[in-house]
Amino acid sequence: MAQDEFSIIQHYFADVGKPSPNTVLTIGDDAAVVGIPEGFQQVVSMDTLISGVHFAADTSPADIAHKALAVNLSDLAAMAATPDWFLLSISLPRVDADWLQQFADGLRYTAERFALQLIGGDTCRGNLSISIQIAGLVPVARFVTRAGGNAGDLLLVSGLLGNAGLGLAYQQGRVELPDDLRRRCLQALNRPQPRLELVDFLRSFASAAIDVSDGLQGDLAHILHASHCGARIDRAALPVDPWLAQHNLYQYALGAGDDYEICCSVPQKYRSEVESWNRLHADCHLTQIGELTDAGFTLQVGNQQVDLATSGGFRHFD
Numbered sequence: 001m002a003q004d005e006f007s008i009i010q011h012y013f014a015d016v017g018k019p020s021p022n023t024v025l026t027i028g029d030d031a032a033v034v035g036i037p038e039g040f041q042q043v044v045s046m047d048t049l050i051s052g053v054h055f056a057a058d059t060s061p062a063d064i065a066h067k068a069l070a071v072n073l074s075d076l077a078a079m080a081a082t083p084d085w086f087l088l089s090i091s092l093p094r095v096d097a098d099w100l101q102q103f104a105d106g107l108r109y110t111a112e113r114f115a116l117q118l119i120g121g122d123t124c125r126g127n128l129s130i131s132i133q134i135a136g137l138v139p140v141a142r143f144v145t146r147a148g149g150n151a152g153d154l155l156l157v158s159g160l161l162g163n164a165g166l167g168l169a170y171q172q173g174r175v176e177l178p179d180d181l182r183r184r185c186l187q188a189l190n191r192p193q194p195r196l197e198l199v200d201f202l203r204s205f206a207s208a209a210i211d212v213s214d215g216l217q218g219d220l221a222h223i224l225h226a227s228h229c230g231a232r233i234d235r236a237a238l239p240v241d242p243w244l245a246q247h248n249l250y251q252y253a254l255g256a257g258d259d260y261e262i263c264c265s266v267p268q269k270y271r272s273e274v275e276s277w278n279r280l281h282a283d284c285h286l287t288q289i290g291e292l293t294d295a296g297f298t299l300q301v302g303n304q305q306v307d308l309a310t311s312g313g314f315r316h317f318d
Helices: 005-013 061-078 097-113 163-171 179-190 196-205 216-227 242-246 251-255 268-280
Strands: 023-025 040-050 082-092 117-125 129-139 154-158 208-212 230-234 261-266 286-293 297-301 304-307
Touching: 005 097, 005 117, 040 061, 061 082, 061 097, 061 129, 061 179, 061 196, 061 208, 061 261, 082 097, 082 196, 097 117, 154 268, 163 179, 163 251, 196 261, 196 268, 208 216, 216 230, 216 251, 216 261, 216 297, 261 268, 268 286
Parallel strands: 082 117, 230 297
Antiparallel strands: 040 129, 082 129, 154 261, 154 286, 208 261, 230 286, 297 304
16 A cells, blocks of 8 residues: 555556646656647646535545546636646545545546646645646637626626535535435535536637636626626526525525636627527526626615625635
8 A cells, every 4th residue: 555655646646637738747756847839828726625624524535536626627717728737735644545546536537527637746644635736728818807897798607506505505404405406416516517618608708707616796796896897686597496596595596605607797799609609508508697787786686686795705714
């Protein structure tokens, strides 16, 4: 059984993912060496998942591995970047060969599915935590940021909101869910799907974008701040499971987080392109939830307007 840092890396992580043509040197030296193709820019992000904070201690190793990589891939998707490579730093309380094998297999599966390679990293002893630094590529000046939205733009969100938050609430004993919904919500929590299929659409049509990691309300507020505009959204338009709507639990869609869907703004002139996308991508449907405005941040609830400007989404140090 692998016991030291170097044998752990060699045994479990030396062959994770598909080699990139841009990689010059990978695992086995003091550092990796990568190139950037002419005409492209590199987009880099990093996230850390900590046991007991971002996942329950009894979460399966394969689910932890998938989520650790998926949340970073989601950042690339929001910036309209194509994945290229990633680094892994993992802290382990002890060497558990079975746990490590399941984790490595899960990481390998997700890396190969999204066509990127693990090119280096670090292991150490400590409380269980996983940090991933990821890099993607985008044609020069074709990346999408939070800062390009304009009043009048359509506000869109992919997929469904709130299921991951419901899954966490169920896991913590705060809500009871029907069997089918419980399975879907736990899947949404533990196996988020990075919306990389949206990369080309965002490059072509989006004025601003963000991934919904800390709740729609808080993350959309980042777009509004960066774009110097406001928003009006309609609660009835939020894409949620019918059970959530029936029980009036929209707080999970607005503020629970962990959805890893994409919220973006698109100029009105591209409305037909949105409709074309939806005809071809039923599994990644874009729902219009409102529009950008000159100022303010309001939620339409029936005939009433709720001011969202004074409250935000999840924040790690509150």
